[in-house]
Amino acid sequence: MEEDIDTRKINNSFLRDHSYATEADIISTVEFNHTGELLATGDKGGRVVIFQREQEVLLEEQTPAVVLGSVLRVLKSHLPSFQSKNQVHRRGEYNVYSTFQSHEPEFDYLKSLEIEEKINKIRWLPQQNAAYFLLSTNDKTVKLWKVSERDKRPEGYNLKDEEGRLRDPATITTLRVPVLRPMDLMVEATPRRVFANAHTYHINSISVNSDYETYMSADDLRINLWNFEITNQSFNIVDIKPANMEELTEVITAAEFHPHHCNTFVYSSSKGTIRLCDMRASALCDRHTKFFEEPEDPSNRSFFSEIISSISDVKFSHSGRYIMTRDYLTVKVWDLNMENRPIETYQVHDYLRSKLCSLYENDCIFDKFECVWNGSDSVIMTGSYNNFFRMFDRNTKRDVTLEASRENSKPRAILKPRKVCVGGKRRKDEISVDSLDFSKKILHTAWHPSENIIAVAATNNLYIFQDKVN
Amino acid sequence: MFARGLKRKYGDQEEGVEGFGTVPSYCLQRQSLLDMSLVKLQLCHMLVEPNLCRSVLIANTVRQIQEEMSRDGVWHGMAPQNVEQRAPIDRLVSTEILCRTARGTDGEHPTPELEDDPLQSSASELPIVSSAQGQRNPQSSLWEMDNPQENRGSFQKSLDQIFETLENKSPSSVEELFSDVDSSYYDLDTVLTGMMSGTKPSLCNGLESFAAAPPPPSSTCKSDLAELDHVVEILVET
Numbered sequence: 001m002e003e004d005i006d007t008r009k010i011n012n013s014f015l016r017d018h019s020y021a022t023e024a025d026i027i028s029t030v031e032f033n034h035t036g037e038l039l040a041t042g043d044k045g046g047r048v049v050i051f052q053r054e055q056e057v058l059l060e061e062q063t064p065a066v067v068l069g070s071v072l073r074v075l076k077s078h079l080p081s082f083q084s085k086n087q088v089h090r091r092g093e094y095n096v097y098s099t100f101q102s103h104e105p106e107f108d109y110l111k112s113l114e115i116e117e118k119i120n121k122i123r124w125l126p127q128q129n130a131a132y133f134l135l136s137t138n139d140k141t142v143k144l145w146k147v148s149e150r151d152k153r154p155e156g157y158n159l160k161d162e163e164g165r166l167r168d169p170a171t172i173t174t175l176r177v178p179v180l181r182p183m184d185l186m187v188e189a190t191p192r193r194v195f196a197n198a199h200t201y202h203i204n205s206i207s208v209n210s211d212y213e214t215y216m217s218a219d220d221l222r223i224n225l226w227n228f229e230i231t232n233q234s235f236n237i238v239d240i241k242p243a244n245m246e247e248l249t250e251v252i253t254a255a256e257f258h259p260h261h262c263n264t265f266v267y268s269s270s271k272g273t274i275r276l277c278d279m280r281a282s283a284l285c286d287r288h289t290k291f292f293e294e295p296e297d298p299s300n301r302s303f304f305s306e307i308i309s310s311i312s313d314v315k316f317s318h319s320g321r322y323i324m325t326r327d328y329l330t331v332k333v334w335d336l337n338m339e340n341r342p343i344e345t346y347q348v349h350d351y352l353r354s355k356l357c358s359l360y361e362n363d364c365i366f367d368k369f370e371c372v373w374n375g376s377d378s379v380i381m382t383g384s385y386n387n388f389f390r391m392f393d394r395n396t397k398r399d400v401t402l403e404a405s406r407e408n409s410k411p412r413a414i415l416k417p418r419k420v421c422v423g424g425k426r427r428k429d430e431i432s433v434d435s436l437d438f439s440k441k442i443l444h445t446a447w448h449p450s451e452n453i454i455a456v457a458a459t460n461n462l463y464i465f466q467d468k469v470n
Numbered sequence: 471m472f473a474r475g476l477k478r479k480y481g482d483q484e485e486g487v488e489g490f491g492t493v494p495s496y497c498l499q500r501q502s503l504l505d506m507s508l509v510k511l512q513l514c515h516m517l518v519e520p521n522l523c524r525s526v527l528i529a530n531t532v533r534q535i536q537e538e539m540s541r542d543g544v545w546h547g548m549a550p551q552n553v554e555q556r557a558p559i560d561r562l563v564s565t566e567i568l569c570r571t572a573r574g575t576d577g578e579h580p581t582p583e584l585e586d587d588p589l590q591s592s593a594s595e596l597p598i599v600s601s602a603q604g605q606r607n608p609q610s611s612l613w614e615m616d617n618p619q620e621n622r623g624s625f626q627k628s629l630d631q632i633f634e635t636l637e638n639k640s641p642s643s644v645e646e647l648f649s650d651v652d653s654s655y656y657d658l659d660t661v662l663t664g665m666m667s668g669t670k671p672s673l674c675n676g677l678e679s680f681a682a683a684p685p686p687p688s689s690t691c692k693s694d695l696a697e698l699d700h701v702v703e704i705l706v707e708t
Contacts, residue, residue, distance in 0.1 A: 251522055307531065
């Protein structure tokens with residue numbers, strides 16, 4: 001009995017799984033909210049799906065602890081330390097909470113071009129009342145959505161009957177006061193603000209400021225600062241568009257506000273540089289306060305050097321002390337106080353270095369992988385090909401490769417570390433570089449803000465992995 | 471001459487490796503990368519607005535190749551003075567990304583350096599050269615210059631033209647919109663729908679079609695520019 005329930009619940013971990021892969025279902029962004037209670041995903045079809053974590057339940061259990069979801073054995077050091085023998089702590093599972101269409105496809109008649117409805121980024125606002133707020137953006141328009149619950153409705157109107165039809169006034173002989181009665185929980189999402197027409201180029205990042213009053217949106221050449229309350233204007237704070245577009249050689253690839261200092265933000269470029277700007281310095285932050293760039297390694301120079309140095313994601317650590325950047329082959333951690341080189345560099349899939357020409361040909365070299373910190377900034381995670389994703393423990397310097405696929409990980413099983421074989425001899429269980437499936441790429445991952453729960457988007461499937469309990 | 475720390479890279483089995491273990495010509499590989507890049511730039515223009523980051527990266531790669539080729543003196547008919555005026559990128563130290571290669575000779579002669587298999591390389595190079603000079607597709611008239619020599623020498627401009635395209639999708643200044651000589655720019659449809667869609671898959675035509683003169687330094691369109699300025703003035707009422 002218990003097993004059956006578990007199976008159903010565990011299948012929920014593989015939400016959004018379809019037997020066929022429709023393009024509209026390809027997940028394009030994943031984000032936990034600030035408490036980790038909610039997990040939002042955006043897809044290529046412009047939809048947002050929000051998952052909510054179940055309340056945790058304590059059960060009496062005689063059999064060994066039930067493990068929900070798959071398991072990360074490598075993070076043993078972070079396991080909760082003690083579990084009672086007679087009780088099992090059932091960790092909350094994530095279930096669908098709300099689904100709504102955030103963006104629709106548009107057509108720009110002036111340029112005769114389609115504007116994709118694909119959700120590029122979702123960012124949550126911190127919760128300030130009973131409702132949840134998130135920002136979602138496609139290439140051109142940012143929207144603020146309010147997600148609220150309704151679990152009561154008024155009943156006992158005088159002029160209307162229960163079905164809403166008007167009553168004949170002549171039949172009304174008494175007056176009553178409508179009362180709120182419980183109803184089935186309804187979660188509704190309403191667009192509260194639409195921030196449009198401020199970006200000529202494609203928006204790649206949005207970031208909520210720590211003042212919770214402003215946020216920024218960044219496209220290829222400009223960054224705009226918005227106030228949540230004002231939709232008809234925004235401040236341009238970075239503009240790297242050259243006067244002569246012929247001189248364009250560098251674009252903005254990602255941007256983020258400092259987690260604590262509301263005047264500070266960073267943006268990364270396609271040339272592998274990061275600029276930190278202080279908005280107090282000037283209205284237009286064209287001059288950076290700090291400039292992070294690692295000198296090029298001359299022994300690795302090639303025609304593809306610039307392309308693989310292009311930074312696809314930049315993330316502040318929760319502490320605000322470090323930034324992490326992802327380029328095609330590596331993840332780098334920078335100390336804000338040291339601009340001339342990163343303090344740590346992790347090889348994600350260096351075996352691809354010899355395949356760059358093929359990856360250039362099939363455009364994979366332009367894939368934009370994201371990277372995330374765990375809650376304590378001790379572990380970083382990023383995706384790779386073949387549905388592999390990698391984790392690096394900054395303290396122990398250990399790393400692991402895991403796979404997000406149904407075939408290779410049964411529910412409740414511990415995820416087995418994977419290995420890519422680069423040498424001649426391939427051991428059993430290893431996979432050779434040439435067998436990697438480059439169409440299965442993990443670009444988007446998210447880490448719960450305080451617990452060891454991760455969400456991994458593999459094309460159109462979402463995997464949620466939890467730490468092993470007991 | 472060019473001691474470029476040549477290293478054998480693991481697993482380097484790129485296309486162009488001939489049978490019998492011959493080392494593929496570096497120039498051939500470089501040319502093939504150039505061709506591939508140009509095709510990619512052309513195919514950018516689809517129904518959805520092209521990815522600017524990708525275009526910029528490809529264009530930068532093409533520039534790198536072009537600069538190296540011009541330093542080698544192998545850029546077809548390209549005189550050194552046509553090289554872009556900006557500070558040159560440092561000579562790429564290691565050139566083995568494409569293939570294991572041994573650059574035997576200095577790049578003095580205009581023809582591409584031929585390595586182990588001169589006949590084969592030249593055979594593949596020649597068609598490119600001849601078709602570049604031969605074909606003229608009317609559809610690429612948008613950027614076609616009347617002067618073929620200009621085409622050869624204005625590769626930098628061709629890259630710029632790509633950004634013209636991208637820029638023209640959202641013209642921020644009217645001058646840029648009208649800075650091209652060709653009269654088809656006045657055709658709003660052509661401008662707004664992305665000129666590249668008309669060009670054909672042939673890479674050489676792509677090279678040709680890139681030849682335009684948006685940058686002011688070009689001497690061949692000064693008179694046209696003056697005319698355009700006049701038109702622009704009328705339009706913007708300045």
